[in-house]
Amino acid sequence: MSRTREQRWLWGLLVLALVGLATITALRGRQARLLGDAQPATAAGTAAGLADYGAVPHFELVAQTGDAVRLEDLLGRVWVADFIFTHCASTCPMMNAQMERLAHKLGPDVPVRMVSFSVDPERDTVARLAEYAEAYSADPERWLFLTGEKPAIRELIKKGFHLGVDDAAPEDVAQGAEPILHSTRFVLVDARGTIRGYYDGVDDQALDQLARDIEHLTSGPEL
Numbered sequence: 652m653s654r655t656r657e658q659r660w661l662w663g664l665l666v667l668a669l670v671g672l673a674t675i676t677a678l679r680g681r682q683a684r685l686l687g688d689a690q691p692a693t694a695a696g697t698a699a700g701l702a703d704y705g706a707v708p709h710f711e712l713v714a715q716t717g718d719a720v721r722l723e724d725l726l727g728r729v730w731v732a733d734f735i736f737t738h739c740a741s742t743c744p745m746m747n748a749q750m751e752r753l754a755h756k757l758g759p760d761v762p763v764r765m766v767s768f769s770v771d772p773e774r775d776t777v778a779r780l781a782e783y784a785e786a787y788s789a790d791p792e793r794w795l796f797l798t799g800e801k802p803a804i805r806e807l808i809k810k811g812f813h814l815g816v817d818d819a820a821p822e823d824v825a826q827g828a829e830p831i832l833h834s835t836r837f838v839l840v841d842a843r844g845t846i847r848g849y850y851d852g853v854d855d856q857a858l859d860q861l862a863r864d865i866e867h868l869t870s871g872p873e874l
Contacts, residue, residue: 701839701864704846708811712768712799715780716791722844729868730764731861732838733852734808734816736771737783742835746852747787749837754793756862763865765794768808770816770833772798812838812846837861841868 711721733750735743750765757763769775775783780796789796798804808816814834824830839848839861848864851857 701841701847701867704813704849707840707844707846708807710799710803710807710811712797712804713777714791715777715784715789715796717777717781720795720797725764725766725840726844727842728762728764729842729865730766730840731865732766732768732812732840733836734768734770734812734814734833736769736831736833737775737779738771739829739831741829742853746835746837749852749858750794751787753837753858753862756858757865761865761869763793763869765789767794767796768804769796769798770804770808770831772801772804808833814838839864839868 707722709722711719714720731750731753733746735746737743747767750767754765769780775796775798777798780798784791784794784796787794805816808814814836816831816833819828819830819832835852837850837852837858838846839850841847847868848861850861
């Protein structure tokens, strides 16, 4: 091979490598935006300076008890939202375990609620959520599992909580992916219904920070 041809060949490999890297970066960026990873891990980094990410819009859904639950029913108490579905076999059980850990860490005297929104309401009926909640010994006075109309829940997650959710492509499901892509973030909401922080729902350090921020909100004048 001549020197000129070899140089062209090397330049061609370099261009292909750069194109591949750009493609991978773009795909990872899209996935991060979809799963909510573009959101900050905490509202402002410290419990004393929680940011304001806007108010949660009005919603009316149904809990595992069969009772209607509106945003107004949650006002006056700090709460933590997450987004799961009962047939999920990957991140959702991890997130549920973290919710249990959070409740245990805070103890029964901290006035906080956990609210898990189903991203698969067509299958997650009230009866199904009741069984699911029972498997985690979830007290409905402290941990709610909500379902409702799919369009309303999807809009609430995307426009209200500013997180991603979407159905996976059939080819991805065929390769073993979960049928629904959703954020693994926990969302901290204060007693006025304002979003104050986003936390990695499967990370222990983020959960510890969330617990500190909850204690700040429930013990200070902002409650």
